[in-house]
Amino acid sequence: MALLEASQAVALCRQQGMPLKGLHFHQGSHFHDPAPLGPAIETAVQFMAEYCSTGWVPELLCVGGGWGVPYHEGDLPHASIESLVEAIAHALTAGCQSRNLPLFHLQIEPGRSLVARAGVAVYRIGSIKRTPSRTYLLLDGGLADNPRPALYQARYTACPVTNPMRPYSGSYWLAGPFCESGDILIENLPLPEMQPGELIAVPVSGAYQLSMSSNYNGACRPAVAWLTNQRADLIQTRELVEDLTRRDLPLPR
Secondary structure, eight states, rough: OOHHHHHHHHHHHHHHHHOOEEEOOOSSSSBBTTHHHHHHHHHHHHHHHHHHHTTOOOOEEEEEEOOOOOTTTOOOOOOOOOHHHHHHHHHHHHHHHHHTTOOOEEEEEEEEEHHHGGOOOOEEEEEEEESSSSSEEEOOSTTTTOOHHHOOOOOOOOSSSSSSSSSSEEEEEEESSSTTTTTEEEEEEEEOOOOOOOEEEEEEEESSGGOOOOOOOGGOOOOOEHHHHHHEEEEEEOOOOOHHTTTOOOOOO
């Protein structure tokens, strides 16, 4: 069905005189093994080869994105992005050579694999709640600025900003202030003894976090700083209540 729809799309573009440059596909998101891309590239190259005989010579093939990153210590060993590019380039070269086709321009969308590890979210512990079975670190952020754990059980890790190599004291649950059952950022995290007011850092926060954030329950989104050469520059200010009410109009009389 997908190839039939692609054929119809190519035919329509050619009929309408649209500048069709090539093909794009996207297999999925957050994968760690490039092997499944091989058959997909083979299918795409064969599809393009068949159209070369009709007079349309594609210029490029985009294999989409989705290359993942390790978010948690328990994640499986992760191959480098270099191995992804090597596997894709090899599959495309082999496919073109076997059909006597010129090499198409190759496009890849590395996305998350570049920006995820470039970001670190920093939270402040407001208070500590101890129950018979769990100890909660109640943070100044959570579900509103990172809904991924609640939406699809994304796992993160964290460490104290100050003196992170302190001796381990127990496991903690990191929770936000939004009074929701899904407002748990991290479960069962081993940490040293923590105190209210301490900062805790959550790495691998550069992708699909602020971009998915909201003003849920009237939350103000955090500031964003750019760090380079041991210098921090503010590139996005913290939201204020005034920002949330700016669009409000007086009630009609």
